[in-house]
Amino acid sequence: KNQVEQSPQSLIILEGKNCTLQCNYTVSPFSNLRWYKQDTGRGPVSLTIMTFSENTKSNGRYTATLDADTKQSSLHITASQLSDSASYICVSQRGNRGGGNKLTFGTGTQLKVEL
Amino acid sequence: GAVVSQHPSRVICKSGTSVKIECRSLDFQATTMFWYRQFPKQSLMLMATSNEGSKATYEQGVEKDKFLINHASLTLSTLTVTSAHPEDSSFYICSARRTGDNSPLHFGNGTRLTVT
Numbered sequence: 557k558n559q560v561e562q563s564p565q566s567l568i569i570l571e572g573k574n575c576t577l578q579c580n581y582t583v584s585p586f587s588n589l590r591w592y593k594q595d596t597g598r599g600p601v602s603l604t605i606m607t608f609s610e611n612t613k614s615n616g617r618y619t620a621t622l623d624a625d626t627k628q629s630s631l632h633i634t635a636s637q638l639s640d641s642a643s644y645i646c647v648s649q650r651g652n653r654g655g656g657n658k659l660t661f662g663t664g665t666q667l668k669v670e671l
Numbered sequence: 672g673a674v675v676s677q678h679p680s681r682v683i684c685k686s687g688t689s690v691k692i693e694c695r696s697l698d699f700q701a702t703t704m705f706w707y708r709q710f711p712k713q714s715l716m717l718m719a720t721s722n723e724g725s726k727a728t729y730e731q732g733v734e735k736d737k738f739l740i741n742h743a744s745l746t747l748s749t750l751t752v753t754s755a756h757p758e759d760s761s762f763y764i765c766s767a768r769r770t771g772d773n774s775p776l777h778f779g780n781g782t783r784l785t786v787t
Binding site: 590592597598599600601602605645658659661662663664666 | 677715716717762776777778780781783
């Protein structure tokens with residue numbers, strides 16, 4: 557069954573601290589792994605996209621990692637800011653052959669950054 | 672960068688009426704757009720894939736006669752919720768991408784539908 561599981565479900569950290577969000581996927585065939593940030597009441601915004609051959613990708617203070625062998629990904633946020641408070645969604649895309657390019661969405665990690 | 676505009680952002684309607692939601696790609700042509708539904712604290716659920724010039728492809732369990740999709744141009748797709756009921760109240764989001772399966776999806780800002 558194609559699934560994407562994220563942990564933790566929610567997280568509260570102090571401003572300036574770092575944090576790491578986890579994502580496990582069981583999608584096959586695998587095409588790519590995406591991380592999105594979704595502010596409350598808004599549409600998701602793309603942070604990173606990684607294919608099978610990519611182990612890490614950064615976007616400013618966001619760094620995503622991918623281990624295609626263990627089917628795990630993480631999103632590390634450095635020096636958190638209040639504006640980082642949002643839901644972070646892990647999404648895995650299936651390959652075209654046998655997968656139809658379908659996207660499978662995780663339920664997200666709700667991050668709250670406090671003073 | 673690419674922008675997807677969704678309108679309206681909020682709509683309140685009475686039970687039994689129909690509501691139309693627009694999704695526009697502002698600076699690129701999108702042959703394919705996607706419509707999602709999201710309940711509070713839940714993941715986005717794909718409802719249908721909107722294909723320009725042809726019929727939409729609906730996911731299992733989504734009523735095509737209730738959720739009418741029209742993709743009449745390369746920059747506009749519409750979702751019409753017909754004969755709305757309170758259980759249709761949800762957050763509806765569209766997305767589009769330029770070309771290429773590995774390109775990022777650009778999402779609209781969603782439409783909060785409340786049916787009274």
